[in-house]
Amino acid sequence: MQRNIEVCLTPALIGLYDITESIVVVIDILRATSSIVYGIENGATSIIPVAQVEECLSYADQGYLLAAERNGEVVPGYDFGNSPFSYTAEKVSGKTVVLTTTNGTKALQLARPNASQVVIGAFLNLDALCEWLKTQDKNVLLLCAGWKDQFNLEDTVFAGAVVSALRDTFSMADDASVAAADLYQLAKDDLRAFIGKSSHSHRMAALNIEKDVAFCLQLNTCQAIPVLEGERLVRLKTV
């Protein structure tokens, strides 16, 4: 079949898309989906995304790691937030993490009820993700988590990277995919400089997490594709 690829620029627009037959790729480059990819790559058994901070707490007595971020900072009292450096093998291997973040977990919750399948994308697993998507006989919706329902640059540029990789085998079905691919072409030779123009990057600078940003912009350091199974993100078994 002719497969379509589309880009949903913010979670506020998800209702415009029919995703019942689509693989939805959730994208929150700074930093939720980068950290999820890194955590699953490093052997986390599963990561449970929840929308509310309070939901995290309900898992407290099950021996899970509790991770909660709001407005870029770790919520006081939690094990950690969404810095990728909290998702090293030492910290997460063999463990389950319950995670809530400002934008990324909300996007996941929106996609979950209707999508054919929900997977996690980041620059860290770009090639592995694209190679797998090519083997699936499904349409693809790239869902940018954005920032509080607003468009953001880094998630869109990543969506453009995926569109650029898949454009020979998929049809770009909306203007957002065309724009995202163009922005990626502008950005790709110096991702850090391009994304430095973004408002979120300024927020990050204020939080003094430049190391996190640099980490999240690395290409293809991971092979893992996290996939939603029920309420849990686990490592997709690719053949």
Added chain:
Amino acid sequence: MQRNIEVCLTPALIGLYDITESIVVVIDILRATSSIVYGIENGATSIIPVAQVEECLSYADQGYLLAAERNGEVVPGYDFGNSPFSYTAEKVSGKTVVLTTTNGTKALQLARPNASQVVIGAFLNLDALCEWLKTQDKNVLLLCAGWKDQFNLEDTVFAGAVVSALRDTFSMADDASVAAADLYQLAKDDLRAFIGKSSHSHRMAALNIEKDVAFCLQLNTCQAIPVLEGERLVRLKTV
């Protein structure tokens, strides 16, 4: 004061912006706002944007011209739709037009209740609009009408043209303004080719209105800035 410029990529996102102190520029390049600029330039007394086709009819006995477009075509029984060639001086000079379109008039209706002021932008009046905005001590929100709440390329590229013209005197306050300006830089040397990549352009091709598209992409053929006064768009009096 330091003035901000922001870009709302689709009407579905308007609720994210506080526009009470902002001038909102409504943008529906193909074709509503291009035709409105051209009609006001050509001496239309006023243009009344209404959201529903049925509302047009309620003006039928007042001697107004009735214009209704849905999905790119003139609604049967109406004087005309939103082709700019229906807005020549011969047709509209001294007349009032009641207009409803798929996207543009909806965006206008959304902006009207809250904005400090609502004006109309198109490539046809780009320079006149930007020069006037520079003289106003207000923030600016560029509201792209899009296509049925989806992002579209031509409205975003126009928003980027305005951002590019104003970036020295305004602060780009969101990532959408950064992206729009970048897309305009890619597009500006051959607007027609760039916008030819858009989904709406394909719809237009199917409607056989290539002449309309070329017309709407002309730069600075008009000086008029339509402004909303009450329920009517009239020519803004600039000094």
